[in-house]
Each structure stands twice: as C-alpha cells, then as structure tokens.
Amino acid sequence: MSPLRARTLMEAHLYITLAASRDDPGRAAEPELDHEARTTLTEGEDEWTLRFDGHDLGLALRVEVRVPYATELEARRGRLRFGAGRSELIDAGQWRVLGAAYARRAMRDDLLFAASPGDPEAFERVVLTWESARDATAEAAKFLPPGASEVPGTAFWTEQGAAIRREAPERFTRASLEGDIAFYQETLDDFILAHTGRDL
Known part of the structure; x- marks a missing residue:
C-alpha cells in the first residue's frame, strides 16, 4: 500500500484530526481538539513524515502522512492554505x-x-x-x-x-x-x- 500524501502540513494535520474525530468531523476545526501533541514530525530527503499515535488518548489509531517539500513550497508561494490542486486525502x-x-x-x-x-x-x-x-x-x-x-x-x-x-x-x-x-x-x-x- 502506497503511503498517504498530503499537499501541505496543514492538510496533513487536518487529516489526522479528522481520522481521530470520526464520530463528528466538524470537531476537527476546533483548536482544543488539535492532535498535534500526539503527532511527531520528521524530515526526510525530500518530504516530511507525520506520525500520529492515539494510544494515550484512548484511540486505537495510528496514522502516517507524508508531505513533499515541493508541494508545501508551492502552496506557500501561491498563498494556498491547504495546497494546490485537489485533495487526495480529504473528500x-x-x-x-x-x-x-x-x-x-x-x-x-x-x-x-x-x-x-x-x-x-x-x-x-x-x-x-x-x-x-x-x-x-x-x-x-x-x-x-x-x-x-x-x-x-x-x-x-x-x-x-x-x-x-x-x-x-x-x-x-x-x-x-x-x-x-x-x-x-x-x-x-x-x-x-x-x-x-x-x-x-
């Protein structure tokens, strides 16, 4: 199975929060339910990797999303909050x-x-x-x-x-x-x- 890829770091964090808020996806927009504290960010040769582990929150959920440096840069240059093109992660x-x-x-x-x-x-x-x-x-x-x-x-x-x-x-x-x-x-x-x- 190919790894999940987001266009931007913001989209990746939103995807993780959506996955952890399955019963109410609207809660993903609430800052107090941000799951960044349980998400690690590592740098690779040409992309970041975000890993979320919901164990401490009582969630049997692990998520890994990769964000290419190139698509993040493209979004920043174009002042595109969530990324250029159409999302392949969030429907x-x-x-x-x-x-x-x-x-x-x-x-x-x-x-x-x-x-x-x-x-x-x-x-x-x-x-x-x-x-x-x-x-x-x-x-x-x-x-x-x-x-x-x-x-x-x-x-x-x-x-x-x-x-x-x-x-x-x-x-x-x-x-x-x-x-x-x-x-x-x-x-x-x-x-x-x-x-x-x-x-x-």
Missing part, C-alpha cells in the same frame, strides 16, 4: 463540514471580539478563522467538474463524506458552494472594515 463532504465548522467558530469569535474589541490576537484569530471557512469550502468546490452543477459521487470516498452528502445533497451544488464562499469572504471583508476602516 468533498469532509471539506464541506470543515468549512461550516470554521464558520461557526468564526461567528463565535467575532461576537466575542465585538464585545471587547482591541485585542490584536483576537482580531487575527477572527480573520484567520473566516479565511479558513472560505478556503475549506473552496476545497470542496474544487471537486466540481467544469460546467457541472453539483459535485459528483466520486468525490465522496470516506464514510464521513458520503454520510454528509446523503444528509444534505443540496450543500454540494455549485450555487450553494459558491454562495457560501462569497458569504464568508463578504463577512470577512465587513469585519476588517468595521474594526480597521480598511476597505479590501
């Missing part, structure tokens, strides 16, 4: 639920910041989380074939992703995906304008 359904989870967190953090503005770290946290909601949803949209009105069934290869599609197939239409991406971007722009006076 369209999982990306969709991650986008929604990031959006819920962004709304919560946005409200907390509005109640007590002025903390630059809190401001950056809201910006980062709205960007993550937008970008994760855009990852799901990458599975749309040119001209297609909805994401095809082949884009849902995990149990998690397939279940999400069965529950809400309307979330995988082009109109729904593009509408949510635009909403997240607009909300981000409004937040920045409201608190800095900068119009992006």
